[in-house]
Amino acid sequence: MLLRTLEIIFLIYFASHIPITLFIDLQALLPERVYPQSLKNLLQWYASEFKDPMVLDPPVWFRSFIYCEALLQLPFFPVAVYAFLKGNCRWIRTPVIVYSTHVATSLIPILGHILFHNFPPAGPQTLQERLTLVSIYAPYLVVPVLLLLTMLCSSAYCSSPPGGKASSKSKKHK
Numbered sequence: 001m002l003l004r005t006l007e008i009i010f011l012i013y014f015a016s017h018i019p020i021t022l023f024i025d026l027q028a029l030l031p032e033r034v035y036p037q038s039l040k041n042l043l044q045w046y047a048s049e050f051k052d053p054m055v056l057d058p059p060v061w062f063r064s065f066i067y068c069e070a071l072l073q074l075p076f077f078p079v080a081v082y083a084f085l086k087g088n089c090r091w092i093r094t095p096v097i098v099y100s101t102h103v104a105t106s107l108i109p110i111l112g113h114i115l116f117h118n119f120p121p122a123g124p125q126t127l128q129e130r131l132t133l134v135s136i137y138a139p140y141l142v143v144p145v146l147l148l149l150t151m152l153c154s155s156a157y158c159s160s161p162p163g164g165k166a167s168s169k170s171k172k173h174k
Contacts, residue, residue: 003088003150003154003156004087006146006150007084007087007088009143009146010080010084010143010146010150011081011084011085013139013143014078014080014084015077015081017073017077018074018077018078018081021069021074021077022074023035023039023042024039024042024043024046024055025055025066025070026066027040027043027055028055028056028058028066029063029066029067029070043055047122048122050133050136051119051122051123051124051125051129051132051133052123052124052133052136053119053120053122053123054110054113061109062110062113065106068102068106072102073102073103076095076099079092079095080092080095080099088156090156090157092157093151093157093158096148097148097151099147100145100148100151101144101148103141103144104144104145104148107137107141108141110137111134111141114130114133114137115130115134
């Protein structure tokens, strides 16, 4: 029951990440003419409301994370959606470990930047503004860490398939 609940959380995470990446995050990389005015307005509103200047004028290091999101993560999202919709797909273990490790380590410098960088006036100035922005980015650290722990610790993803043959390594140790 707990595992299925986690899989549903992961399903929602990956499914929601597809439109966020396509319609919001990739605005930093693609020509402005690609997006309708309503999506450009949404990004402007978000940047203003949550004091996140990185999405409008991303520093080079932040832009490199968006390229990774576009080229590596986005193609993986539908695969992950399928795996977690189906449930208990052992084959997703290694790709999820790679994904979650990459994303979690990417979020550390982003969160550090939000908390400790001296932003221009358009960025977060007060501790509350910084913590609000951190709370928007935090799920992209928390869920990947939860994914990683699930893949490493859940017997549903770590054990050999029922009725499956043990590896030659485990046969030698019996």
